[in-house]
Amino acid sequence: MTTEPANRELIEQIDSGADRVTARYRIYDHYVEFFVAEIIGWEAGDESRVLYPVKNAQSLPMDSTTNFDEAERYVEGSVKWDGCAHYYFGDEYAYLHLCGVGPAQQLATVITTVHRRCGELLREQGSETLDGEFEGG
Numbered sequence: 181m182t183t184e185p186a187n188r189e190l191i192e193q194i195d196s197g198a199d200r201v202t203a204r205y206r207i208y209d210h211y212v213e214f215f216v217a218e219i220i221g222w223e224a225g226d227e228s229r230v231l232y233p234v235k236n237a238q239s240l241p242m243d244s245t246t247n248f249d250e251a252e253r254y255v256e257g258s259v260k261w262d263g264c265a266h267y268y269f270g271d272e273y274a275y276l277h278l279c280g281v282g283p284a285q286q287l288a289t290v291i292t293t294v295h296r297r298c299g300e301l302l303r304e305q306g307s308e309t310l311d312g313e314f315e316g317g
Contacts, residue, residue, distance in 0.1 A: 184208065187305060191248070193219070193230075194293050201254055201290055202230060205301055211260040212298040216290060217251035220244055236271070255290060259298035263313025267291065 186206035194201050199218065206213040223229035223246060232251030237243040245251060254276070257267040269287075270276030278284050299314030 186213075188301075190301065194290060199286055202232070202248060202251075203294055203297070204248065205298065207301045207305060209305075210302070210307055211258050212301050213256075213258045214294050214298065215256045216254045216294060217248060218254045255287070255294070259295055261302055261307055262310040263295075263299070265295060265298075 186208055188207045190205045190207070192203055192205075194203055194216075201216050201218050203214055203216045217232045219230050220233055221231040221244065223231060229246045230248075231244040231246060232248065234243040234245045234250055235252050237252065253268065253270060255267055255269050257265055259265040268274055276287070278287065296314050299309050302309050
C-alpha cells in the first residue's frame with residue numbers, strides 16, 4: 181500500500197465469535213493500514229504455530245502455511261484519523277466466499293473490531309481522531 185516506513189507494526193489475534201483471525205497493523209502518523217488473515221488451524225503438536233490458507237491455493241482442502249506473509253487475505257485496508265476507511269476482501273479479485281449468516285456476522289465483527297483498534301492505535305501514538313468516528317455500533 182504505502183512506501184513510507186510505518187511508525188510501528190503490531191500483530192494480534194482477534195476472536196470474532198466462532199473463528200479467529202490474525203491482524204497486522206502498520207501505524208503511520210494519520211492512518212493505519214491493516215491486513216487480516218483467517219486462522220484455519222494450528223500445526224499438529226504446536227499450538228503456537230497458527231495455520232493460514234495460502235494465497236491462491238489450488239487444492240482442497242486448502243493448502244496452509246504458518247507464514248503470515250503467505251496467507252490469503254481475509255480483509256485488508258486502511259483507516260484514517262477521520263474514520264474514513266478502505267476495505268479489500270478475499271482473494272486478488274476481492275472475492276470472499278461466505279456460507280450463511282455466521283460467516284457474514286464474523287466479517288462484520290472483524291471489520292468493526294479492526295476499525296476501532298485502528299482508532300485506538302492512532303490515539304496511542306498521539307494522533308488526533310475525529311470525535312465519534314471510532315465508537316458506536
